[in-house]
Amino acid sequence: MSAHTYNFAYLDEQTKRMIRRAILKAVAIPGYQVPFASREMPMPYGWGTGGVQVTAAVLGPDDVLKVIDQGSDDTTNAVSIRKFFAKTAGVRTTTRTEEATVIQTRHRIPERPLTEQQILVFQVPIPEPLRFLEPRETETRRMHALADYGVMHVKLYEDIARHGHIATTYAYPVTVDSRYIMDPSPTPKFDNPKMNDCAALQLFGAGREKRIYAIPPYTKVVSLDFEDHPFETYRHDAPCALCGATDSFLDEVVTDDRGGRMFVCSDSAYCETRRSVQSSAQGTQAEAANG
Amino acid sequence: MTTVLEVCNVSKSFTMHLRGGLTLPVVHGVSFEARAGECIVLAGPSGAGKSSMLKMVFGSYRCDLGAIRLHHGDGQTDVARAEPRTILALRRRVIAYVPQFLRAVPRVAAVDVVAEPLIAGATGREIAMRRAGDLLAQLNLPERMWSLPPATFSGGEQQRVNIARGLIGDHPLLLLDEPTASLDAANRAIVIDLVNARKRRGTAIVAIVHDADVRDAIADRIIDVTAFAAAA
Amino acid sequence: MADHEQPLLVADGLTKWYGRQLGCRDVSLALFEGEVLAVVGESGSGKSTLLHLLAGQLAPSAGDVRYRMRDGVTRDLATLSEAERRFLARTDWGYVQQDASLGLRMGVSAGGNIGERLMAVGWRHYGRIRGAAESWLDRVEIDPSRIDESPSRYSGGMRQRLQIARNLVTQPRLVFMDEPTGGLDVSVQARLLDLLRRLVQDLGLAVIVVTHDLAVARLLSHRIMVMKGGEVIETGLTDQVLDDPREAYTQLLVSSVLPV
Numbered sequence: 001m002s003a004h005t006y007n008f009a010y011l012d013e014q015t016k017r018m019i020r021r022a023i024l025k026a027v028a029i030p031g032y033q034v035p036f037a038s039r040e041m042p043m044p045y046g047w048g049t050g051g052v053q054v055t056a057a058v059l060g061p062d063d064v065l066k067v068i069d070q071g072s073d074d075t076t077n078a079v080s081i082r083k084f085f086a087k088t089a090g091v092r093t094t095t096r097t098e099e100a101t102v103i104q105t106r107h108r109i110p111e112r113p114l115t116e117q118q119i120l121v122f123q124v125p126i127p128e129p130l131r132f133l134e135p136r137e138t139e140t141r142r143m144h145a146l147a148d149y150g151v152m153h154v155k156l157y158e159d160i161a162r163h164g165h166i167a168t169t170y171a172y173p174v175t176v177d178s179r180y181i182m183d184p185s186p187t188p189k190f191d192n193p194k195m196n197d198c199a200a201l202q203l204f205g206a207g208r209e210k211r212i213y214a215i216p217p218y219t220k221v222v223s224l225d226f227e228d229h230p231f232e233t234y235r236h237d238a239p240c241a242l243c244g245a246t247d248s249f250l251d252e253v254v255t256d257d258r259g260g261r262m263f264v265c266s267d268s269a270y271c272e273t274r275r276s277v278q279s280s281a282q283g284t285q286a287e288a289a290n291g
Numbered sequence: 292m293t294t295v296l297e298v299c300n301v302s303k304s305f306t307m308h309l310r311g312g313l314t315l316p317v318v319h320g321v322s323f324e325a326r327a328g329e330c331i332v333l334a335g336p337s338g339a340g341k342s343s344m345l346k347m348v349f350g351s352y353r354c355d356l357g358a359i360r361l362h363h364g365d366g367q368t369d370v371a372r373a374e375p376r377t378i379l380a381l382r383r384r385v386i387a388y389v390p391q392f393l394r395a396v397p398r399v400a401a402v403d404v405v406a407e408p409l410i411a412g413a414t415g416r417e418i419a420m421r422r423a424g425d426l427l428a429q430l431n432l433p434e435r436m437w438s439l440p441p442a443t444f445s446g447g448e449q450q451r452v453n454i455a456r457g458l459i460g461d462h463p464l465l466l467l468d469e470p471t472a473s474l475d476a477a478n479r480a481i482v483i484d485l486v487n488a489r490k491r492r493g494t495a496i497v498a499i500v501h502d503a504d505v506r507d508a509i510a511d512r513i514i515d516v517t518a519f520a521a522a523a
Numbered sequence: 524m525a526d527h528e529q530p531l532l533v534a535d536g537l538t539k540w541y542g543r544q545l546g547c548r549d550v551s552l553a554l555f556e557g558e559v560l561a562v563v564g565e566s567g568s569g570k571s572t573l574l575h576l577l578a579g580q581l582a583p584s585a586g587d588v589r590y591r592m593r594d595g596v597t598r599d600l601a602t603l604s605e606a607e608r609r610f611l612a613r614t615d616w617g618y619v620q621q622d623a624s625l626g627l628r629m630g631v632s633a634g635g636n637i638g639e640r641l642m643a644v645g646w647r648h649y650g651r652i653r654g655a656a657e658s659w660l661d662r663v664e665i666d667p668s669r670i671d672e673s674p675s676r677y678s679g680g681m682r683q684r685l686q687i688a689r690n691l692v693t694q695p696r697l698v699f700m701d702e703p704t705g706g707l708d709v710s711v712q713a714r715l716l717d718l719l720r721r722l723v724q725d726l727g728l729a730v731i732v733v734t735h736d737l738a739v740a741r742l743l744s745h746r747i748m749v750m751k752g753g754e755v756i757e758t759g760l761t762d763q764v765l766d767d768p769r770e771a772y773t774q775l776l777v778s779s780v781l782p783v
Contacts (some may be wrong), residue, residue, distance in 0.1 A: 145605075157652065161671045226648060227647050228649050350760060
């Protein structure tokens with residue numbers, strides 16, 4: 001029995017080159033969806049094949065990879081993708097945001113501000129922000145080409161008419177570089193401000209829909225709204241039950257059968273880092289008290 | 292007195308293509324003038340082409356030969372050769388036409404029917420509605436009927452709406468086709484007064500009137516259309 | 524010549540062939556502001572083809588259409604870019620479809636339908652958009668409290684009136700109408716025609732309305748164009764053409780109308 005040998009990061013070099021071309025085009029036209037020849041990956045559609053292909057195309061042997069899913073490093077999805085790259089690329093992996101050079105994410109942006117040395121790769125299910133109102137691909141392409149975006153505000157109008165406020169809480173549409181309207185993937189709207197003027201390169205890959213788009217570093221990203229219903233970041237009612245953070249996105253965790261629940265940071269690495277800082281501070285204090 | 296309307300040698304016939312091209316002569320070689328402040332009555336038996344003559348002046352009918360010259364503020368226009376836009380403009384400011392029967396547009400209230408020519412001529416809505424009401428009141432149409440569409444009115448009531456609509460503007464030329472045919476004596480008298488008032492204001496009037504009394508009360512000249520009617 | 528004396532839309536020798544099938548041939552017309560032109564004919568007359576050509580939705584096989592834009596410059600429709608055409612269709616033009624569900628977004632509330640054009644030209648104040656939608660609903664005789672309902676809950680006549688409101692909200696100067704009363708009950712038709720008449724008069728709209736119904740033409744239009752087999756048979760003042768039809772086909776059409 002022989003062990004399989006993979007090309008670095010699984011994809012052949014020609015494919016990676018094709019994907020990089022698409023990425024370059026996407027970076028040159030911020031927010032524009034570039035079609036690409038999405039490959040069959042060894043995981044089904046809906047499991048992040050777009051993100052995986054983008055990561056595979058940008059990964060180098062010296063890169064450090066972090067993979068998160070809803071902010072967590074240890075869900076099934078995150079674990080298996082991390083293992084996939086460890087096996088096929090042999091790159092170092094980490095859970096610490098500040099150590100990573102490439103971060104692949106599903107549905108969240110890390111709390112810790114990113115740097116120019118980092119690339120954030122988003123997994124995207126439906127890249128087309130206009131799809132819900134316009135099912136025809138031919139028509140949505142036209143609308144983007146002509147910046148014919150009236151229908152986008154119609155959606156927000158409908159929200160306010162129906163719910164009294166803009167009810168979209170995730171995949172909240174944004175205008176990139178004052179030109180294209182983009183779906184940021186199903187990240188909570190809480191994360192939208194992080195995309196604006198971000199130091200890192202943000203890449204978006206949709207495997208099933210075969211699209212790649214990008215936000216270059218330090219690009220203006222504005223969430224759509226109305227003058228009298230401006231975009232507001234979601235505010236949680238309570239701090240994180242574990243680390244006390246008031247500025248991070250919280251998950252609701254059910255603790256028992258009697259309706260008990262608690263809110264904890266969705267970004268597990270962020271929470272852990274805060275807690276370790278706090279406990280070492282407490283440790284120092286205890287020593288000082290004892291000493 | 293200034294000439295307002297000059298009908299010169301007008302001839303018309305209908306060609307009925309559905310009857311294999313049968314030609315029906317209507318009028319032949321008609322000529323007359325209408326001057327400001329006078330009322331011309333076209334006389335002659337039924338079918339002599341009187342109504343057709345009025346319709347040709349108004350532009351509802353074409354004429355085959357001749358000219359129909361209107362003298363108005365901006366100069367002179369031959370209706371027989373004018374562009375549709377020109378005729379529409381003339382109808383707004385120069386010619387008013389009271390046909391024999393009111394063409395009742397569904398759902399439009401009587402007072403709106405009357406006010407419409409003024410509003411189309413850019414008069415303010417409120418003023419137009421008030422004048423419409425005044426005229427309808429003069430013609431004895433009860434106020435409770437003003438907001439009703441005239442389609443259900445009696446012939447006489449419809450005719451009074453029709454007359455009010457024709458008289459509401461200040462058109463220098465007024466065409467009346469049997470204005471009193473369905474009216475009782477009292478209302479006939481009112482219409483006569485209104486017509487004479489317009490004459491005094493300098494309006495030129497061309498009318499078709501069968502009733503001898505009414506004709507005598509308003510006509511300055513009578514023109515016998517049969518003298519022009521084409522030989523059958 | 525003052526602006527309003529220049530025609531708004533001029534068509535010259537418009538011809539359209541679908542392969543070897545003639546759509547329409549050599550149609551010329553000039554439409555001025557505030558004028559209503561009815562194009563009447565039976566099925567296959569070419570009237571719908573003509574409407575699509577005039578609205579720039581079809582490219583002609585021969586001839587051209589020129590439109591005087593809001594800035595006063597006359598443009599050949601064929602030279603407009605797609606972006607310009609869309610902008611025109613959204614601001615200075617209206618297009619009322621026979622089937623209202625094709626001219627509306629059925630999945631969007633009435634207010635959203637009316638507000639869409641406003642949002643497309645940059646309105647960004649929810650309150651003002653909603654206010655404009657309410658006032659237009661009132662204007663087309665729809666109860667403004669129904670602003671948040673989907674048009675799928677409206678009757679056919681209401682949908683058509685909503686479609687009209689949706690088209691008129693950006694104050695277009697020219698409106699194309701394709702059988703606007705088609706398929707509606709007679710009483711509903713009457714109400715719609717009445718509304719159209721008043722709106723045309725109040726707003727000084729220029730309209731090209733395609734209809735097979737001579738009564739609609741008589742009621743709404745100043746001028747009429749009779750078509751048959753892709754050709755213009757007769758054209759002129761509406762009452763003149765309908766009262767004194769010259770051509771054989773026009774006489775046939777007029778005499779075929781059933782009296783009530």
